[in-house]
Amino acid sequence: MATDIFAEIKTTALDVQKAIEHVSFPSHGAIDLFVGVIRNNHEGQAVSGITFDAHPALATKVMRKICEEAQGLWGDTHYYVAHYSGYLPVGGASIVIAVSSPHRCKAFEACKYIIDEVKQRVPVWKKEHYVDGASQWLPGHQLESEI
């Protein structure tokens, strides 16, 4: 298993420093970091937090596959992807992605690819909680047989 890709579902707080350390490499002069955090609003409703549910084994496998695809598109790149599972209040970090490359362009593009694909293909679900006490599972992208 390639050590230049790390993917996991975590039930403890995500660690940005760990992500940076994982992708750091002597010949890489760029690290692009994406942190997804919980917004306090969604479609006009005041949000208090989100509960994330995940299929850990499949989600890890798909996140890894997405990183491998990105590595095929942008060579000489290293990846760290961690997604949170459980409840997070507003401001909590739900996903941390770090991508390193020799120069910035590949790191930016690959990082965008990862988050775009994660949203469409990784078995993770959100239950949004509102300030008024209501909550609902959010709609999403239907899974294909090949993810």
Place this chain on the structure above:
Amino acid sequence: MTTLLSVTVKYFGGFREAGDEALLVLEKGATLNDIKKTLSVYLEEKFDGLIAVSALTDHEKILSEAFTVETSCELGILPPVCGG
């Protein structure tokens, strides 16, 4: 003679509102469509729409339309995803 098999379907996402899992009894050779139809009877009607757009997994991969139940097994039902 019909062979009956037990199929446990673990819930994810919006299905969690119904609990943790469904314990179904299906005939050997049941298709994905058969599993979904049986689950639809097992669950309240309000889940019908979600069942229709959900995928089934054996916990290693998403099952294709060619899948049939050949032994008692555990599957998972995965609604449309929205990670990130």
